[in-house]
Amino acid sequence: xKREAVSDFLIVNHKIHSTENTDIFDRIKGLSIYEVLxxxxxxxxxxxxxxxxxKRSAGLAGVHIRKTEMxxxxxxxxxxxxxxxxxxxxxxxxTLSEEKEFFLIYFIRPEYPNQDAYTRGxxxxxxxxxRKKPHIKIVCGSFREKITKARKKAGAYxxxxxxxxxxxxxxxxxxxxxxxxxxxxTPPSGTVLLGVTREHVVGICNTLKMxxxxxxxxxxxxxxxxxAFITGTTVDVLPIGSVDNKKIPSASHSAxxxxxxxxxxxxxxxxxxxxxxxxx
Ligand SMILES: *Cc1c(COP(=O)(O)O)cnc(C)c1O
Numbered sequence: 517x518k519r520e521a522v523s524d525f526l527i528v529n530h531k532i533h534s535t536e537n538t539d540i541f542d543r544i545k546g547l548s549i550y551e552v553l554x555x556x557x558x559x560x561x562x563x564x565x566x567x568x569x570x571k572r573s574a575g576l577a578g579v580h581i582r583k584t585e586m587x588x589x590x591x592x593x594x595x596x597x598x599x600x601x602x603x604x605x606x607x608x609x610x611t612l613s614e615e616k617e618f619f620l621i622y623f624i625r626p627e628y629p630n631q632d633a634y635t636r637g638x639x640x641x642x643x644x645x646x647r648k649k650p651h652i653k654i655v656c657g658s659f660r661e662k663i664t665k666a667r668k669k670a671g672a673y674x675x676x677x678x679x680x681x682x683x684x685x686x687x688x689x690x691x692x693x694x695x696x697x698x699x700x701x702t703p704p705s706g707t708v709l710l711g712v713t714r715e716h717v718v719g720i721c722n723t724l725k726m727x728x729x730x731x732x733x734x735x736x737x738x739x740x741x742x743x744a745f746i747t748g749t750t751v752d753v754l755p756i757g758s759v760d761n762k763k764i765p766s767a768s769h770s771a772x773x774x775x776x777x778x779x780x781x782x783x784x785x786x787x788x789x790x791x792x793x794x795x796x
Pocket of ligand 1: 647653686687688689690691709710711712713714747748749750
C-alpha cells in the first residue's frame with residue numbers, strides 16, 4: 517500500500533510512531549476497511565457517525581473492530597496535538613496482516629477543491645464501473661487507480677460511476693445529487709456508500725421542505741437536469757459544472773447554494789459544540 521501518511525507521527529495499535537520509519541504500509545495487503553474524517557479547528561467532524569459506519573463496514577465484511585469509539589476519538593486528538601495540525605484529513609484503517617490485526621490512524625493530504633471549483637462547479641466524467649459491495653468502505657487499489665487515470669486524462673475532479681444498465685450510482689469517492697424539474701434526486705441507499713455528508717444533506721432537504729426522491733438515475737436523464745452536486749467529507753457540497761460534454765449551471769442554482777449554506781452551518785455548529793464540551 518502507498519505510504520500516504522503526512523505530518524510527523526501516526527498511531528499504530530495505540531502506539532505513536534514516526535511517519536518516516538514505518539514499514540507498516542508495505543505490510544497492508546489483506547482486507548482493509550477505512551474511513552476518512554476531516555479535522556476542522558482540531559475537531560474531528562462528525563466523528564461518531566464515521567466510526568459507526570466503519571464498524572458497520574467491518575461487520576458487513578465479516579470482521580469485528582474491537583477498538584471503541586472513545587478510544588478512536590481520543591487517539592485522533594492525541595495526533596492533532598503531536599502533529600500540531602488542526603485542519604487536515606485523518607485516515608483510519610483496520611486491517612488484517614499475517615493474521616494480526618492493525619489499526620492505523622494517520623493524517624493524509626486531502627485534495628481539497630479550490631475556491632473556483634465552488635463558484636464555477638467541477639468537471640466530471642462518466643465511468644463505467646461498480647463498487648462490488650457498495651456499503652463497505654474498503655481499500656481497492658486497482659479500481660481506484662483506473663479511475664484516477666481516467667479522471668486525470670479528462671481533467672476531471674470526480675468520476676461518476678455508471679452500472680451495466682446505465683444508471684449513475686455515485687461518485688468514485690463521493691455521493692451525487694441531481695436537480696430535475698425542481699426536484700432533488702439521489703440514487704437509492706441500497707446502491708451507494710452511505711456517506712455521512714449525504715445523510716446530512718438528505719436531512720437538510722427535509723428540513724428545508726425540498727422535495728427529494730431516492731430513485732435510480734439513468735445517464736439519459738442528464739440532458740434534463742438543471743443542476744447537480746457531489747457530497748463528501750473532503751468536498752462538502754460541491755456543484756458540478758459539467759458531465760462529459762454537458763454543461764450544467766449548478767453553481768448558480770439557488771437550491772444548491774441553499775443546501776451548501778445549511779451544510780456549512782451544521783459543520784460550524786458541530787465544531788462549536790465539540791469545542792465547548794472539550795473546554796468544559
Ligand atoms: C467516502 C465515500 C463517500 C463519501 O462519504 P462521506 O462520509 O460523506 O465522506 C461516497 N462514496 C464513496 C465510494 C466513498 O468511498
